[in-house]
Amino acid sequence: MRRVAVVTGASSGIGRALALELARDGYDVGLTARRVDRLESLAAAIRATGARAECVAADAARRDETHHAMRTLAERLGPIYLLVANAGIALGTDALEPDADALEAEFRVNLFGAFYAIEAVIPSMREHGAGHVVAMSSLAGYRGLPGAAGYCATKAALTRLIEGMRPDWALAGIRATIVHPGYVRSEMTDRNRFRMPFLMETEQAASLMVRAIRRRKKVCEFPRRMSLLVRCLVRYLPDRLLVTRVRADKQRARL
Ligand SMILES: NC(=O)c1ccc[n+]([C@@H]2O[C@H](COP(=O)([O-])OP(=O)(O)OC[C@H]3O[C@@H](n4cnc5c(N)ncnc54)[C@H](OP(=O)(O)O)[C@@H]3O)[C@@H](O)[C@H]2O)c1
Secondary structure: OOOEEEEEOOOOHHHHHHHHHHHHOOOEEEEEEOOHHHHHHHHHHHHOOOOOEEEEEOOOOOHHHHHHHHHHHHHHHOOEEEEEEOOOOOOOOOOOOOOHHHHHHHHHHHHHHHHHHHHHHHHHHHHHOOEEEEEEOOHHHHOOOOOOHHHHHHHHHHHHHHHHHHHHHHHOOEEEEEEEEOOEOOHHHHOOOOOOOOOEOHHHHHHHHHHHHHOOOOEEEEOHHHHHHHHHOHHHOOHHHHHHHHHHHHHHHHO
C-alpha cells in the first residue's frame, strides 16, 4: 500500500518539484498552498503518474485553515505518514527602517505555519507509531544576513524547533529531517537581483530531498559546496565584509 505524503507550499518551486518526486517514489500526495489553480494542475500531473493526489487551499499563516487542510487530506487519502512543511516567504528586512509587520508575517508562515501543520499531524502519527516530518529550513539559518535578517531568524528558529522535538518524536516512532537548501531556482529566488552561488535547479533539489527522506537523514544540506562555504566561512565572516558584499550587490542591482 502506498503511503500518504502532504506537502505545504506545493503550488510552485521546491514544493511542487518535491510533490512530483514523492509521487514517483511511491507516495500518494496531498497538496496545500493558497493558489488552488496551481494545485489542481499539479494534482492532475501527479495522477497521470498513477499516484493519487488531492489538494486543499490553505493559508499557512492561519492555524484553522491549516488544520482543516490536513484533516481533509487525511479523510480523502488516508493517514498522513510524511509531512513536508515547506511553505515559506522571504520579505526582506530593512535594518534602518524596521517593520514589525514584515517580520511577523515571515514568522507566521515560516515558523508558525510549519508548527500548525505539525500540530495537526502528530496525533495520528503517534497513534500509528510511525511518521516522518520534513521541515524546509535554509542554510540562511546559520548566519543573520544583511537585508534578510528576519528570514534568517525564522529559519534558525525552525531548525532549533525541530531539533528540540526530534528526540521525543523518535521515541514515538516519528522521524524528522531538517532541510537546509542553499540557492534553488524558484519564484522566491527569481526576485533576487544579486549573484547566487551554486544555484541549483528545483528537480535536482527534490531528488536530493527524496533520497534523504528515504535514508531517514536528520539533516539534508545542499548544494554541498554552498553548505561547506556557509558552515566553514560565511558563518564566521566579520560584519564589515558582509556589509561590503551587500553594498556591492545593491550597486550591481541598480545597474
Ligand atoms: N529557493 C531557495 O533558494 C530556498 C533556499 C532555502 C530555503 N528555501 C525554502 O524553501 C521553501 C519553498 O520556497 P521556494 O524557493 O520553492 O519558493 P516559492 O516558489 O516562492 O514557493 C513558496 C511556496 O510557499 C507557498 N506559500 C507562501 N506563503 C504561503 C501562505 N501564506 N500560505 C500557504 N502557502 C504559502 C507558496 O504558495 P502560494 O503562494 O500559492 O500560497 C509556494 O507554493 C520555503 O520555505 C523557502 O524558505 C528556499
